[in-house]
Structure formats: structure tokens, C-alpha cells
Amino acid sequence: MTTQDRMIDLASADDATAHDGGDEPAPVLTVQDLRVTFSRGGRTIRAVNGLNYQLRAGRTLAIIGESGSGKSVSVRALMGLLPPSAFVSGSARLGQTELVGLNEKAMRAIRGDEIAMVFQDPARSLNPTMNVGQQITEAIGMHQRLDKKAAADRAVELMKLVRLPAAERRFEEYPHQLSGGMRQRVMIAIALASDPKVLIADEATTALDVTTQAQIMELLADLQDRLGTSVIMISHDLGLAACYADEVLVMYGGKAVEQAPAATLFSHVRMPYTKALLGSIPQLTTPSHGLLSVIGGQPPDLASLPQGCAFRPRCPNASDQCLTEPALTEHEPGHRYACWHPVGAAGAGGSADGDRARVEEVS
Known part of the structure; x- marks a missing residue:
């Protein structure tokens, strides 16, 4: 369409x-009274102040x-991607899992698997020292037990899914060899590596x-x-x-x-x-x-x-x-x-x- x-x-x-x-x-995600505060120089910054919604x-x-206005801070709180200075309270339930207060080990099992994010600037999000195929394969390996060939095949499949032209050839290329739109497609492929329930596009x-x-x-x-x-x-x-x-x-x-x-x-x-x-x-x-x-x-x-x-x-x-x-x-x-x-x-x-x-x- x-x-x-x-x-x-x-x-x-x-x-x-x-x-x-x-x-x-x-609803796959229910957010209730989500609050995020930062303490800096004796001041309390209320970045998110009682947010409620269902997705x-x-x-x-x-x-x-x-x-x-608090847009990006609110979703980074869901992903556990805020700095240690942030205090997050309230509730954010992804299915039956409460995300607020989840320890880092448990969050890493969910992040990228059930909830994933596409960031604003792919040039800064991708590793310039690794070819894009390796980066997608690495994301796949975080949550799926596949051998090297199966993971590479899955990476090419994802690159085709996001309509990256000449996927097999692009697999070996580095981020600087791709256009901005192609880099963003790679970021989307990485986000989709484990078929997440929720995809966050942060100014993508x-x-x-x-x-x-x-x-x-x-x-x-x-x-x-x-x-x-x-x-x-x-x-x-x-x-x-x-x-x-x-x-x-x-x-x-x-x-x-x-x-x-x-x-x-x-x-x-x-x-x-x-x-x-x-x-x-x-x-x-x-x-x-x-x-x-x-x-x-x-x-x-x-x-x-x-x-x-x-x-x-x-x-x-x-x-x-x-x-x-x-x-x-x-x-x-x-x-x-x-x-x-x-x-x-x-x-x-x-x-x-x-x-x-x-x-x-x-x-």
C-alpha cells in the first residue's frame, strides 16, 4: 500500500x-504509570512522568x-538502555513479563528476542570494523543456536526480507560501502533477527x-x-x-x-x-x-x-x-x-x- x-x-x-x-x-505491551527520573547536581529531572498506554x-x-518531551527515554526504559543514573518505576508488561526492575541478565534474554529497536542513525549504530553479514549473524547467534552456515543463510534471508539488493554480495560489505537507506535496512534486519513481538523504531x-x-x-x-x-x-x-x-x-x-x-x-x-x-x-x-x-x-x-x-x-x-x-x-x-x-x-x-x-x- x-x-x-x-x-x-x-x-x-x-x-x-x-x-x-x-x-x-x-495487548502485547501494557505500560502503566511509567516514570523515569534522573538526579543531577541536586536537581531531579522528571523525564517521563506517569505514562500509560497499551500496544x-x-x-x-x-x-x-x-x-x-520524553519519547525516546520512555522506550529506552522498556529496553533497559538507560544509564545507571536513571531511576525507573511503574509497570511495563510484555506479555506476562514485567520489564521494569528486570536485571540485566534477564533483560538481555528478552532484548532483541521479544522486543527490539531500530535506532535513529545507522552509521553510528553499526560497527565499522565488521561487515554487515557478520553483524546480522552475531544478532542471530545471540538468541538462536545455529551453526555458522545456517546463521549466514538466515542473515542473507533477512537481508532479502528487508529488500537489500544483491544480498549475497552485500553480506561481505562494510557499513561505509552502503548508502544511508541500505544501512537502515541492515539495522531493521538485525532487529528482526529473532522475530520480536515488539519493534521500536526510534526516529528511524x-x-x-x-x-x-x-x-x-x-x-x-x-x-x-x-x-x-x-x-x-x-x-x-x-x-x-x-x-x-x-x-x-x-x-x-x-x-x-x-x-x-x-x-x-x-x-x-x-x-x-x-x-x-x-x-x-x-x-x-x-x-x-x-x-x-x-x-x-x-x-x-x-x-x-x-x-x-x-x-x-x-x-x-x-x-x-x-x-x-x-x-x-x-x-x-x-x-x-x-x-x-x-x-x-x-x-x-x-x-x-x-x-x-x-x-x-x-x-
């Missing part, structure tokens, strides 16, 4: 379809937000050009259809989320501030922060030398969050009521948001129509 086809599907989906009451796939089998959850296309970015996202979508893998997509690109995600969770200041099925969120934006993110997407109709729309102010200091709603100092709808923090509540079927003055409410002003058109245009 092409990006255009996905946008047509999204545009044609209405609320009745989004909430048809049909049987939902069982269902065969579905894609997009977690979006500005840099520093940010370092790639637009054409290669589309190819990688189509590849991930195709692999998900074929393998049934559940995907968490970390991104600041709302166009990608609109095209490929089943559900979208928006983070700000370490918390979820809006969450809904993709079709619902982009047609009925409620959180002013989400609306501001959509408004920051450049449009083809913008004059060539015109100023781009930006979100005023600065992201909050996670060691000294403002009173009440963290977005209050930057929000055009803020009032004294916002000095009391709103809870993330399901105000509409399947649509949760944390805001006293949601977009579209009486007196709040604004409409989601132009914002959604902006996403469709950039996608």
Missing part, C-alpha cells in the same frame, strides 16, 4: 469506523512530540532523505503485515504518524497530553499543543520567502515544571484554571486529552480541518 493510499484510507475513516466496537487484538498485536502506536527515518524515508516506512509497514509485529514509532513527524500509525500518543513535558486512533486525532484535534505541532508543518501554499509558523516559547525544564498544565506558558488558550493540572481523561469515545480549554470547544476557537489538510499535504 502506498503513502497516498494510506492517506485516502485515513481521510475516508469516520468516527463510526474508528470506534465500531469490534473485537480489538489483545496491541499487529498495530502501530506513534509517540510524537518535540525534542525533550530522521537521518534519511524524503524518498528513502518513504521506502523505509513502506518496508516497515509491509513487514508488519507479513510478520504481525507490533510497532512503536517514535517521531516528531506528524505526517508519518498520520500515514502509518493506528493510534497516536502526543507527549509534552514527560506526559501524554492527547491520545486517540490516528483517524480520530487528526480529524478532531483537541489539545492546543497538538494543534500547534500541526500548525508548524510547512505548506506548499506558503510564500517561498514567508516565515514558518513556530510554537512560541521554550519546552519546559523537566527539573522545574510550571504549576498546573506544563503547556500553559506557551498556550494561547491558557487561563487561571490552567494553574490546576488537568488529568488525561477520555472525553470522547477512544479520545483522551488533558486540557481545560480544548480546541473546538465553545470559546476556545480554532478548527482541526485546516490542520488535518496540512498533514495530508505534507504526507
Whole structure:
């Protein structure tokens, strides 16, 4: 399915379809009250502050937000990839396994086998001194008992699965001999080495050009259809989320501030922060030398969050009521948001129509 086809599907989906009451796939990952704090110089940095969500089998959850909102820290906490200075609490259950508090030995048995990650910059993630075939084979050997030939055959099979051209020849090549898109395909092959239940794509296309970015996202979508893998997509690109995600969770200041099925969120934006993110997407109709729309102010200091709603100092709808923090509540079927003055409410002003058109245009 092409990006255009996905946008047509999204545009044609209405609320009745989004909430048809049909049987939902069982959750493979359940995150409850996840918190990550760092202590530095006498300050406590609340990088993730009470995150809750479920990832269902065969579905894609997009977690979006500005840099520093807590997106990557939250998924690295699931993988046990945070430094010793991080304190993680709450719950993250992968099937019947509790990931929070798991010791490193037990985590290594799960990491790469049941939950795997594709990182942002493949040039830095791959070992420049090893050919790509060795690196894929090494990932296979971590969780499967195969002889050298069987592991090499499996590596070539994975390289073909991720559509790496001339896989047998590429097996002997080094990362510097491959393009950025090819290196990212190698990273995906490594992540898929043990058929994980959950695949985390942490800004996996940010370092790639637009054409290669589309190819990688189509590849991930195709692999998900074929393998049934559940995907968490970390991104600041709302166009990608609109095209490929089943559900979208928006983070700000370490918390979820809006969450809904993709079709619902982009047609009925409620959180002013989400609306501001959509408004920051450049449009083809913008004059060539015109100023781009930006979100005023600065992201909050996670060691000294403002009173009440963290977005209050930057929000055009803020009032004294916002000095009391709103809870993330399901105000509409399947649509949760944390805001006293949601977009579209009486007196709040604004409409989601132009914002959604902006996403469709950039996608």
C-alpha cells in the first residue's frame, strides 16, 4: 500500500469506523504509570512522568512530540538502555513479563528476542570494523543456536526480507560501502533477527532523505503485515504518524497530553499543543520567502515544571484554571486529552480541518 493510499484510507475513516466496537487484538505491551527520573547536581529531572498506554498485536502506536518531551527515554526504559543514573518505576508488561526492575541478565534474554529497536542513525549504530553479514549473524547467534552456515543463510534471508539488493554480495560489505537507506535496512534486519513481538523504531527515518524515508516506512509497514509485529514509532513527524500509525500518543513535558486512533486525532484535534505541532508543518501554499509558523516559547525544564498544565506558558488558550493540572481523561469515545480549554470547544476557537489538510499535504 502506498503513502497516498494510506492517506485516502485515513481521510475516508469516520468516527463510526474508528470506534465500531469490534473485537480489538489483545495487548502485547501494557505500560502503566511509567516514570523515569534522573538526579543531577541536586536537581531531579522528571523525564517521563506517569505514562500509560497499551500496544496491541499487529498495530502501530506513534509517540510524537518535540525534542525533550520524553519519547525516546520512555522506550529506552522498556529496553533497559538507560544509564545507571536513571531511576525507573511503574509497570511495563510484555506479555506476562514485567520489564521494569528486570536485571540485566534477564533483560538481555528478552532484548532483541521479544522486543527490539531500530535506532535513529545507522552509521553510528553499526560497527565499522565488521561487515554487515557478520553483524546480522552475531544478532542471530545471540538468541538462536545455529551453526555458522545456517546463521549466514538466515542473515542473507533477512537481508532479502528487508529488500537489500544483491544480498549475497552485500553480506561481505562494510557499513561505509552502503548508502544511508541500505544501512537502515541492515539495522531493521538485525532487529528482526529473532522475530520480536515488539519493534521500536526510534526516529528511524530522521537521518534519511524524503524518498528513502518513504521506502523505509513502506518496508516497515509491509513487514508488519507479513510478520504481525507490533510497532512503536517514535517521531516528531506528524505526517508519518498520520500515514502509518493506528493510534497516536502526543507527549509534552514527560506526559501524554492527547491520545486517540490516528483517524480520530487528526480529524478532531483537541489539545492546543497538538494543534500547534500541526500548525508548524510547512505548506506548499506558503510564500517561498514567508516565515514558518513556530510554537512560541521554550519546552519546559523537566527539573522545574510550571504549576498546573506544563503547556500553559506557551498556550494561547491558557487561563487561571490552567494553574490546576488537568488529568488525561477520555472525553470522547477512544479520545483522551488533558486540557481545560480544548480546541473546538465553545470559546476556545480554532478548527482541526485546516490542520488535518496540512498533514495530508505534507504526507
